[in-house]
Amino acid sequence: MIFKVVGGASPPEVGQLWTSSHTHSENIHDALDTSTTHNGHYKNRIVINWQTFQPQQVRKYTSRKKNRLKKGS
Numbered sequence: 001m002i003f004k005v006v007g008g009a010s011p012p013e014v015g016q017l018w019t020s021s022h023t024h025s026e027n028i029h030d031a032l033d034t035s036t037t038h039n040g041h042y043k044n045r046i047v048i049n050w051q052t053f054q055p056q057q058v059r060k061y062t063s064r065k066k067n068r069l070k071k072g073s
Helices: 014-019
Strands: none
16 A cells, blocks of 8 residues: 545645655554554655656555445345
């Protein structure tokens, strides 16, 4: 994971977080948890060095409570 946004988390604003030259919560292991137990955003240093990293693929993960419900429940 290189970037995570959590709804309702405190600032910084997402746009400012993406363009900032700083990491965010990179040293907090729980921030990597996709179950959102860590109520805060996450930004890895790869985002800062995006051009150097030259990603070939990007995966978007969206977690919403309604999406986790089984159909027919």
